[in-house]
Amino acid sequence: MIKRYVNFSNLFKIALRALSNNKFRGFLTMLGIIIGVASVITMLAIGQGSKRSIQSSLSEMGSNMIFVEPGQGMMGGVRQDASSMQTLKQADYQALLDQSEYLSDITPIVSAAGQAIYGTNNTPTSMSGVNASYLNIRKYTIADGDMFTDQDIKAAAKVCVIGKTVVTNLFTNGEDPVGKVIRFKNIPMRVVGVLTEKGNNSMGQDQDDVILAPYTTVMKRISAINYFNNISASARSEAVSDSAQDEMETILRKSHKLADDADNDFRIRSQKELLTMMTSTSDMMTVLLAAIAAISLLVGGIGIMNIMYVSVTERTREIGLRMSIGARGIDILLQFLIEAILISVTGGVIGVIFGVGVSLLVKFAAGWPIFIQVYTVFLAFAVCTATGIFFGWYPARKASNLDPIEALRYE
Amino acid sequence: MAKNIIEVINLKRNFIVGSETVHALRGVSFSISAGEFVTIMGTSGSGKSTLLNLIGCLDTPSEGDYKLDGISIKQMNKDERAMLRNRKIGFVFQSYNLLPKTTAVENVELPLIYNNEVSARERKRKAIESLKAVGLADRLYHKSNQMSGGQQQRVAIARALVNEPVIVLADEATGNLDTRTSFEILSLFQELNQKEGRTIIFVTHNPELASFSSRNIVLRDGLVLEDTVNKNIASAHEALQKLPKLDD
Structure with a gap:
């Protein structure tokens, strides 16, 4: 006897026919799925959106940054505060510069706070002693004039590059600051360049209220110290960020001549860690919201099972x-x-449209950051189909196991 | 001699109800050849429903054998029997069993949907042809709930004929109809039998119907009590004419 294969197109027509005979019931059944999918998509969009906004504001700060700070250490048996540590020296910077393979840019940072004065104007600001790589690391660009040169660093020249806020506060009558001499902590310094405006960072700090000067100048002429406050660097790419961090640790331990069992006397933190820390709350919220939404999808699935x-x-x-x-x-x-699959997938399609609509509404009405990832849409479809198969299986199985004699006699 | 379409050989069917065994059929043998119009009668409990289920390949015998069109169903599994029903049997039920909210054509197409060898176009053509044969040419796209009982049963008969079965099995096919409509349906069966040579098995508990068939098998307590050939077949059409006219 010839084997008969399943004719899907006919079965599809039969199922479609049965659904169209019971449109309202079908719609009510779908409603559970629609609400489930729409809420999953909206919740994920909100969660992803807030994560993205944190990520982007952090990446505006710099790219693949790694910071080395002088760490906790002991001095004659007394545990010292990190800021008073003087463990980061020129030799460390030189060692990193010479030996590192994974770093694209390195700069020492020496900070000093004080009053900047020009003519009759003055403003409280901070000065960062850096090298030219600092611009790459922190994503600054020069709007006007030039960055100071390696020669300036070698000579500890009294030159500086200033941010927009400093310009606004000191040059009130709109003069061109380039070439003018300002005073910082009573040291006269010639302005060689102006930074492009960058705005506030994610912590609300004004990134334009800054004066950059050669680190040698700040160390020798302003603060009179022989150590750095920290060293900042950029990894070549995000992928090698972890390797770069390990590499820096190795180089610095060698440079500090630490014994194998000794603790680090410095601390290395990466932008990645900072990001993880800052997005952990938003990640948790996303998971929580998605879990609640998934439960509503489950309830929708049970609805399908019930109706089937x-x-x-x-x-x-x-x-x-x-x-x-x-x-x-x-x-x-x-x-x-x-x-069952038709109900759940149709519900899924409507749910996706609805979810995207609600997300956009939230974006424009409430102004929340929203980001819809394409994979969540596909995920929603996959979950819907799976829901249909999973919850439709038992009723369908029951139907197929009926005895035709009994079924025909059923009242 | 016409070909034997149905061969029932010492057929037995037992059911286990709780701890007891019920012998619904205790050894039934007969054969039916092509072109016969057989009525199977018996009171309830005589085993006629069990016999019908077996002849219709809905059930398998406990003992004995049954051959439909030369094929023994004893060793067949559920799917094979489903396919056999699809190709060789046309069912007509007492309660029509049409799909609700569905047109006559779609109802008649139904058996062919489960036959991959028939294309959608051919399916429709055959369904319309079949509906014309039962006198419903003007009701093709009426839905089942818009038709009278007699019309619904005609649709059911068209559905039973659409796959060109070797046998039409009718189970109390006139049981739900009034006398006039019953005769109409009966005369349709006679017409199909006499003009088109369809083999028909008509299971009923109504003894009056025996006079319209060519052969009558009576069951009692799971055995064949009588098996008589009717030489003098009454015409359902004539009986219909003799009924008093309705004044409407």
């Missing part, structure tokens, strides 16, 4: 008839399974 179960009971005679005229168990099983 009722439908099978209600259509017992139809099933009996179909079997008596030649439908096999698999034909009946697939008919009901396709029906």
Whole structure:
């Protein structure tokens, strides 16, 4: 006897027909899925959006940054505060510069706070003693004039590059600051360049209220110290960020001649860590929201199962008839399974549209950062189909196992 | 001699109800050849429903064998029997069993949906042809709930004929109809039998119907009580004419 294969297109038509005979019921069943999918998409969009906004404001600060700070250490048995440590020296910087493979830019940072004066104007600001690499690391650019040169660093020249806020506060009548001499902590310094405006960072700090000077100048002429406050660097790429961090640790331990069992007398932190720290709350919220949304999807699935179960009971005679005229168990099983999948997938499509709509509404009405990832949409479809198969299976199985004789007699 | 379409050989069917075994059929043998119109009668409990289920390949015998069109169903599994029903049997039920909210054509197409060898176009053509044969040419796209009982049963008969079965099995096919409509349906069966040579098995508990068939098998307590050939077949069409006219 010839084997008969399942004719999906016919079964599909049958299922579609059954659904169109019961449109309102079908819609109510779908509603559970629609709400479930829409809330999953919206919640993930909100979660991803807030994460993205943190990420972008952090990446504006710099790219793949790694910071080395003098760490906790002991001095004659007394644990010292990190800021008073003087462990980062020129030799460390030189060692990193010579030996590092994963770093693209390195700069020492020496900070000093004080009053900047020009003519009759003065403003409290801070000065960072850096090298030219600092611009790359922190993503600054020069708007006007030039950055100071390596020669300036070698000579500890009294030159500086100033941020927009400093310009606004000191040069009130709109003069061109380039070439003018300002005073910082009573040291006259010639302005050679102006930084492009950068705005506030994610912590609300004004990134334009800054004066950059050669680090040698700040060390020798302003603060009179022989150590750095920290060393900042950029990894070549995000991928090698961890390797770069390990490499820096090795180089610095060697440079500090630490014994194998000794603790580090410095601390290395990366932008990645900072990011993880800052996004951990938003990640947790995303998971929480998505979990709640997933529960509503589950409830929707149970709704499908319930309705399919009722439908099978209600259509017992139809099933009996179909079997008596030649439908096999698999034909009946697939008919009901396709029906369940149609409900869930249609619900999924409407849910996606609805979810995207609500997300956009939240974006424009409430001004929240929203980001819809394409994979969440595909995920929603996959979950819907899976829901349909999972919750449609039992009722469909029940239908296909009916005895045609009993089913035909069913009242 | 016409070909034997149905061969029932010492057929037995037992059901286990709780701890007891019920012998619904205790050894039934007969054969039916092509072109016969057989009525199977018996009171309830005589085993006629069990016999019908077996002949219709909905059930398998406990003992004995049954051959439909030369094929033994004893060793067949559920799916094979489903396919056999699809190709060789046309069912007509007492309660029509049409799909609700569905047109006559779609109802008649149903058996062919489960036959991959028939294309959608051919399916529709055959369904319309079949509906014309039962006198419903003007009701093709009426939905099942818009038709009278007699019309619904005609749709059911068209559905039973659409796959060109070797046998039409009718189970109390006139049981839900009034006398006039019953005769109409009966005369349709006679017409199909006499003009088109369809083999029909008509299971009923109504003894009056025996006079319209060519052969009558009576069951009692799971055995064949009588098996008589009717030489003098009454015409359902004539009986219909003799009924008093309705004044409407």
